[in-house]
Amino acid sequence: MQEALYRAPPMTDVSDDHRLKKLRFRAWRRGFREIDLILGPFADTHGDAFTPEEFAAFESLLDQQDQDVYAWIIGQADIPDEFRTPLMTRLQVFRPSLSPKA
Secondary structure, eight states, X not given: OXXXXXXXXXOOSSOHHHHHHHHHHXXXXXXXXXXXXXXXXXXHHHGXXXXXXHHHHHHHHHTBOHHHHXXXXXXSSOOOGGGXXXXXXXXXXXXXXXXXXX
């Protein structure tokens, strides 16, 4: 697994509101539309209720390659142990809600 070229610095000295806005911005603007349409709405819907651990896990997920994260969410690739978390399970469940209704 290749790490992302851009890694955001840890956000420890900013307000929670600013940190959440930055997280949402990063989730929506990944550069890979399919993952933007999963991570962006997920951050908008659930970000306010993230625990500190979930916040850190989501930030860590945003540091990974888009194609890898997308493959993990849709089940096309095995999820590395470090990302096999309740947050990933919530992302996998969230994804089908974005599908058009038949």
